[in-house]
Amino acid sequence: MNxxxxxxxxxxxxxxxxxxxxxxxxxxxxxxxxxxxxxGPSGCGKTTTLRMIAGFVVPDAGRIxxxxxxxxxxxPYRRDVGLVFQNYALFPHMTVAENVAFGLKMRGAARxxxxxxxxxxxxxxxxxxxxxxxxxxxxxxxxxxxxVARVLAAGASLLLFDEPFSNLDxxxxxxxxxxxxxxxxxxxxxxxxxxHDQQEAMSMSDRLIVMNSGQIEQEGTPExxxxxxxxxxVAEFMGECNRLAGRVVGVDRARGMAExxxxxxxxxxxxxxxxxxxxxxxxxxxxxxxITIVSSGAGGGxxxxxxxxxxxxxxxxxxxxxxxxxxxxxxxxxxxxxxxxGASGYGPDARVQLHLPPPSxxxxxx
Amino acid sequence: xxxxxxxxxxxxxRSRGGAGAHRTGRRLPWGGVLFLPxxxxxxxxxxxxxxxxxxSLNAWDPVRTMVTSWTGANYLALVRDPVVRRAFIETLRIxxxxxxxxxxxxxxxxxxxxxxxxxxxxxxxxxxxxxMDALLRSFGWxxxxxxxxxxxxxxxxxxxxxxxxxxxxxxxxxxxEMIHELIPFMVLPIASVLERIDPTLHxxxxxxxxxxxxxxxxxxxxxxxxxxxxxxxLTFALAMSAFVAPLILGGGNVLTMTIxxxxxxLTTLNWPLGSAESIAxxxxxxxxxxxxxxxxxxxxxGSA
Numbered sequence: 001m002n003x004x005x006x007x008x009x010x011x012x013x014x015x016x017x018x019x020x021x022x023x024x025x026x027x028x029x030x031x032x033x034x035x036x037x038x039x040g041p042s043g044c045g046k047t048t049t050l051r052m053i054a055g056f057v058v059p060d061a062g063r064i065x066x067x068x069x070x071x072x073x074x075x076p077y078r079r080d081v082g083l084v085f086q087n088y089a090l091f092p093h094m095t096v097a098e099n100v101a102f103g104l105k106m107r108g109a110a111r112x113x114x115x116x117x118x119x120x121x122x123x124x125x126x127x128x129x130x131x132x133x134x135x136x137x138x139x140x141x142x143x144x145x146x147x148v149a150r151v152l153a154a155g156a157s158l159l160l161f162d163e164p165f166s167n168l169d170x171x172x173x174x175x176x177x178x179x180x181x182x183x184x185x186x187x188x189x190x191x192x193x194x195x196h197d198q199q200e201a202m203s204m205s206d207r208l209i210v211m212n213s214g215q216i217e218q219e220g221t222p223e224x225x226x227x228x229x230x231x232x233x234v235a236e237f238m239g240e241c242n243r244l245a246g247r248v249v250g251v252d253r254a255r256g257m258a259e260x261x262x263x264x265x266x267x268x269x270x271x272x273x274x275x276x277x278x279x280x281x282x283x284x285x286x287x288x289x290x291i292t293i294v295s296s297g298a299g300g301g302x303x304x305x306x307x308x309x310x311x312x313x314x315x316x317x318x319x320x321x322x323x324x325x326x327x328x329x330x331x332x333x334x335x336x337x338x339x340x341x342g343a344s345g346y347g348p349d350a351r352v353q354l355h356l357p358p359p360s361x362x363x364x365x366x
Numbered sequence: 367x368x369x370x371x372x373x374x375x376x377x378x379x380r381s382r383g384g385a386g387a388h389r390t391g392r393r394l395p396w397g398g399v400l401f402l403p404x405x406x407x408x409x410x411x412x413x414x415x416x417x418x419x420x421x422s423l424n425a426w427d428p429v430r431t432m433v434t435s436w437t438g439a440n441y442l443a444l445v446r447d448p449v450v451r452r453a454f455i456e457t458l459r460i461x462x463x464x465x466x467x468x469x470x471x472x473x474x475x476x477x478x479x480x481x482x483x484x485x486x487x488x489x490x491x492x493x494x495x496x497x498m499d500a501l502l503r504s505f506g507w508x509x510x511x512x513x514x515x516x517x518x519x520x521x522x523x524x525x526x527x528x529x530x531x532x533x534x535x536x537x538x539x540x541x542x543e544m545i546h547e548l549i550p551f552m553v554l555p556i557a558s559v560l561e562r563i564d565p566t567l568h569x570x571x572x573x574x575x576x577x578x579x580x581x582x583x584x585x586x587x588x589x590x591x592x593x594x595x596x597x598x599x600l601t602f603a604l605a606m607s608a609f610v611a612p613l614i615l616g617g618g619n620v621l622t623m624t625i626x627x628x629x630x631x632l633t634t635l636n637w638p639l640g641s642a643e644s645i646a647x648x649x650x651x652x653x654x655x656x657x658x659x660x661x662x663x664x665x666x667x668g669s670a
Contacts, residue, residue, distance in 0.1 A: 056569055076572040077581075089570035093588050102584070103574035154574050 005068050007032050007158050007190040008053065013062035015048055022048040024214040025062070030158065033188040035181065037201035040211035041237070046194045049211075050160055053192065054083045067157075077106075082151025083160045087167065088143045090135035096122070096146050097131035103154020121153035122146075124183060141172050148180065152187070159184070159191040165200060177204055198238050202226070210234050232364050235285045242291070242332050244268065244284045245366060251277055258363055259303070260284055264326040266306045270361035281366040288321065288335035290360035293346065294353045304358060308332060310350045322346060324354060415648070422641035432637045440642035450626065450643065454650070457622040460537060460612075461605040464544045465552075468601050469594065471545070472552035476593070479553065480560035489557070492550050500547060504614035507543045508534055511615075535617035543611040548604050552597040559593030560586070595662045599655055606651045623647045 006029035015023040023045040030036050038046040051057040053064060055076035064072045071079055090099050100121050104114040122128045125145035135143055144164060151159060164180070165173040181204050184191050195201050201208055202222040210217040210225060210233075218230045229235035236243070246262040251272060258272035260282060272278050294305060308324040311331065315338075322334045334354060346352055425435040444450050479488045495503065510516045511533040518530035533539050563586060571581035609624040616625065623643060630640035 054569075054573060056572075075577075076569070077575045077577050079573075081573070083570070083573045085566050085570060087564070087566060089564065089566040091567060091570070091585060102571070102576075106571075106575040106580065150574065 004031060006030055006065075007034070007067060008192070009063075009065040009068075010049070010053075011063045011065070013049070013052060013059045013064065015045075015052060015057060015059050021214045023052070023059075026211075026214075026216055027062075028209055028216065028219060030190050030192060032190055033185075035184055035191045035193065035204060035206045037193045037195060037205040037208050038211060039195055039198060039201040039208055039237075040217075041196055043213075044211040045214040046196075046211050047162060050083075050162055050192065050194045054081055054160055055079050080155065080157040081160055082154060082156025082158070083162065084144070084147045084151060084164050086163045088135075088147040090143055090146055090150075092135055094135075095131065096127070096133050096135065096138070099135065099146060100131075100150045100153045103150065107155070117153050118149075121149035124152060124187075125149045140168050141176055144168070144176060148183070152189075157189070159189055161191065161193040161195075163195055164193070165195075165197075173200075180204075202238075210237060212237075229285070229362065232283065232285065235362065235364075240288050240333055240335075242286050242288060244286075244330065244332075246282065246284065248278045248280055248282050257358065258282075260363070262306075264306070264328045264330045266326075267303045268356060268361060269303050269358045270363040271358060272363055278363060279365045282363050283366050284356075285362045285364065286356055286360050288333040289319075289337075290357060291332065291334045292355045292357075293322075293334065293336070294355045304356045306332070306354045306356065308352055308354060310346050310348055310352060313347055322352075324352060415645070418641040418644050421637050422639075422645050424638040424641075426636045426638045431635045440639045441646070443639060444642055444646055449621075453621045453623050453626045456537070456620065457606055457624075457647075460541055460544070460620075460622060461602050463541055464548060464605040465598050465602045467541070467545050468549045468552040469598060472549050472597065473556060473594070475549075476553045476556035476560055479557045485561075489554075492553055495546065496550060500610040501614070503547060504543055504610050507539060507546070507615060511539050511542070534615060535619045537616070537620050539615040540611050540620050540622075543615050544605055544608055547608070547611065548601045551600040551604060555596035555600065556590060556593035559596075560590050563589050591662065591665070595659065598662075599659060602658075603651055603655060606647070 008030040009028075011027050013023060013026045014021065026045070026049060028036075038049060040046050048057055052059050055071075055074060055078075059072060062072075063070055066079070066081075090096075091102065094102070097118050100118045101114050104117055109117070118131070119128060122131060125148055127142060127145050127149065130138065130142065130146070135146065138146065148159075161180075165176055168176060177200060193201070193204060205222060207220065208222055208225050209219045212233050218225055218234045220228075225234060226238050229238060232243075235241045244260075244262050244264060246260040246264075246268065248258055249261045249267075250259040252258070256271055256273045257269050258278050260268040260270060262268055262284075268284055270284055306326060308326045310322050311325045312323040314321045314323075318338060320336050320338055322336065324332045324334055326332060332354065421432065422440050423436050423438070425433045425437050425439065427433050475492070479485055479492070482488055512518070513530050513532070515533075517533065518527070521527045522530055567585050567589070568581050571585045572578070576584060607624060608622070609628070612620050612622045612625050613628070616622070624647075627640050627643045627647070630636045630643060634640075
């Protein structure tokens with residue numbers, strides 16, 4: 001991996017708007033053929049980062065390199081990055097074919113070359129027969145396909161997607177995600193995708209970068225980030241997460257375990273491999289699907305088994321989510337897979353015992 | 367002067383189709399009443415035009431002035447009279463010049479306003495001169511452009527001109543006043559159309575390797591043509607029917623159709639001929655606007 005030249009490289013890029021830093025000291029690489037998602041809540045700097053790569057925003061500090069060449073100060077119209085806008089930004093006064101041909105026209109391509117390439121691009125997005133239509137005659141998904149064909153025809157060496165699916169309805173969104181991902185893999189074109197939707201980011205990407213208030217929180221494959229979040233922010237942003245605060249009462253260095261006295265009552269063993277001792281107050285994070293219901297009724301007292309009352313039950317088809325209240329009214333989400341025999345039988349007011357397996361718990365400083 | 371053919375600037379094409387086409391089916395029980403004021407205005411204009419038209423078919427006698435009759439003699443006189451022809455050409459020349467200069471000066475202003483953050487303030491400043499009556503503005507220009515006026519003093523003082531030039535009582539002074547008066551009517555529709563153009567279109571063009579100039583030429587300019595169309599139609603119609611500026615700043619040397627009509631009506635008291643001239647002016651302006659509008663729309667549609 002290290003021998004290859006990255007398609008794109010950001011080095012310590014910073015951008016301030018007034019006194020607030022929109023992007024602060026961001027560095028990452030995009031490898032050839034890779035699909036990378038920048039994920040974060042709105043205002044986390046992901047869109048500013050994308051606009052800096054496209055050249056619409058000039059960084060205050062740092063460098064942007066494209067295949068080893070410094071493009072930090074290049075204007076947008078001298079960069080080979082194809083940006084697919086959130087609203088697609090198709091030119092309303094041109095036909096689909098004219099839209100797709102625009103980049104080639106700006107490059108001064110010969111007419112025959114342009115025609116062939118427009119046809120090629122429209123076939124890639126499965127719209128060869130729509131060349132004479134106007135953008136307003138197309139559906140959202142079709143407009144998005146044209147926008148993709150337009151940057152591909154222009155000869156972009158890398159693609160940028162700015163929240164590309166936010167204007168589509170749920171079903172079409174899924175279909176377009178699959179279609180674009182397949183197209184991207186077929187062409188082997190490196191792509192950066194900006195989104196606030198973690199499901200979308202996980203389902204499409206080779207690698208994710210989670211951003212928060214202008215900085216990179218964590219970088220890795222979807223699985224790494226979901227399973228080993230490095231911060232409370234990442235843990236909670238990447239899907240549902242239970243959060244149980246408590247006091248650290250002991251550390252077993254040999255076994256790499258810490259013991260937590262939960263505020264909600266009960267004890268919790270959690271892996272701890274940090275070089276230092278955990279702080280006195282800590283928070284345990286665990287995913288709803290890692291919790292199992294061991295038995296109904298009262299009892300307990302063992303480590304990692306907590307008693308609670310089912311408050312609400314939500315049936316979601318493949319899974320059922322139970323909201324279980326602990327002694328101090330903390331809610332714990334428990335996700336049970338629904339089997340062929342039907343959903344889990346626990347209904348409201350059922351007393352249950354939850355098992356929180358130690359390997360599934362991530363302990364973080366409060 | 368009627369402004370038929372000039373409506374609010376057409377909405378720019380939507381970037382996304384579908385939405386927004388729906389209208390609620392509910393109606394106000396007395397909704398028709400809302401049309402009354404408009405119908406009254408248009409109706410009285412139409413009646414005035416009809417009366418003028420009837421007058422234009424009457425005969426004229428120097429002693430008895432208007433004589434009720436049914437004759438086409440006045441229209442025949444229009445075509446034959448070299449004075450009328452000259453006035454028509456002068457009016458058209460001033461109208462076209464004013465419209466073109468307003469467009470060339472106004473477009474950049476409209477562009478600037480549409481990009482500015484202080485849009486409301488700039489719009490107000492633009493419209494503020496309209497708060498002053500045309501008569502006052504004309505006298506103001508009379509003073510500015512006079513032999514010892516600001517313009518002559520400045521330009522001779524700076525050595526641009528050897529001696530003061532006669533500016534007032536020329537078509538030039540009339541044109542200058544009319545540009546001052548009519549430029550808001552050019553800027554406002556263009557600015558409102560430019561404002562509504564999605565700024566990401568310009569960025570998309572830049573992303574596709576168009577520099578700022580080409581992005582403007584291929585994207586922004588064609589999309590702003592509906593505003594240009596509305597602005598030029600408004601300005602031209604108002605310039606053709608302007609009366610105060612030719613009267614005050616023309617000082618009898620600039621004979622436009624409006625001046626001619628006024629002389630016919632009030633000096634010669636030849637109402638039938640004056641009416642015929644009025645009707646002819648309305649028809650010519652309407653014809654020019656219709657032809658231009660049709661042509662411009664065709665170009666706007668075909669450009670890309």
